[in-house]
Amino acid sequence: MILSEPKPFEEITGYLEGEKSVFILGCNGCAQSSGSGGPVQVAEMKGKLEGAGKKVTGTKVIDFLCEKALVKSGLRGRVDEVAAADSILVMTCGIGVQAVAAAVNRVCHPACNTVNLGGSRGEWRGSERCQECGQCLLDYTGGICPLTACTKSLVSGACGGASNGKCELSPDKDCGWELIFNRLKAKNQLARLKVFINPLDHSKLMARPEMLATSRYALEQSDQEGR
Ligand code: SF4
Numbered sequence: 001m002i003l004s005e006p007k008p009f010e011e012i013t014g015y016l017e018g019e020k021s022v023f024i025l026g027c028n029g030c031a032q033s034s035g036s037g038g039p040v041q042v043a044e045m046k047g048k049l050e051g052a053g054k055k056v057t058g059t060k061v062i063d064f065l066c067e068k069a070l071v072k073s074g075l076r077g078r079v080d081e082v083a084a085a086d087s088i089l090v091m092t093c094g095i096g097v098q099a100v101a102a103a104v105n106r107v108c109h110p111a112c113n114t115v116n117l118g119g120s121r122g123e124w125r126g127s128e129r130c131q132e133c134g135q136c137l138l139d140y141t142g143g144i145c146p147l148t149a150c151t152k153s154l155v156s157g158a159c160g161g162a163s164n165g166k167c168e169l170s171p172d173k174d175c176g177w178e179l180i181f182n183r184l185k186a187k188n189q190l191a192r193l194k195v196f197i198n199p200l201d202h203s204k205l206m207a208r209p210e211m212l213a214t215s216r217y218a219l220e221q222s223d224q225e226g227r
């Protein structure tokens with residue numbers, strides 16, 4: 001389970017500034033359980049965006065947006081609606097937004113922040129990773145997470161040490177910021193690089209106390225107390 005929370009509506013309309021139309025994607029997996037991107041929230045978002053003067057060309061809720069194959073097959077019958085929109089608003093966790101941005105050659109906006117649960121999430125076979133920073137930056141980076149794609153987790157641009165597209169610290173790994181640059185270029189979004197990104201609020205990278213109550217730390221503690 002990955003926990004996501006809705007971003008403030010003003011932040012979302014800020015992302016959509018200058019755009020007239022949008023397609024909304026929701027997720028029937030963790031986002032539905034989180035109450036941030038299931039059918040109910042997608043319908044609510046459609047009404048709010050239309051109230052804000054945006055044209056919603058269509059909506060779709062897919063079982064797991066974190067799975068690129070499901071994203072592609074789920075949108076197969078909605079190609080015209082997606083093409084008619086200036087962008088896609090993706091109402092799910094950071095992994096799902098990254099997967100949609102990689103699978104669909106359209107501008108993608110994140111509608112949620114992914115919250116740190118303070119535990120282990122197990123293995124994930126997809127290439128997308130989320131560090132649950134609680135302040136999702138994917139709108140500025142073409143849908144590639146700077147915290148996980150960049151070895152140093154830089155959020156304000158490349159360190160300058162890359163060589164032939166590879167990271168200076170991990171030569172077997174692509175430089176995350178070159179990937180971000182190339183993605184933004186491919187989506188005609190290079191202007192996003194000029195947007196000032198506030199320094200990370202590191203307190204949001206930590207699990208909140210109430211989250212720790214359901215994490216492995218709490219389970220370990222209750223296990224010890226039971227001995
Ligand atoms: S910026 Fe990266 S770490 Fe933060 S919520 Fe988005 S995908 Fe996750």
Ligand code: SF4
Pocket residue numbers: 149150151152153154157158159160161162163166167168169170174175176177178
């Ligand atoms: S070379 Fe690229 S991926 Fe590596 S630390 Fe620098 S900016 Fe990040």
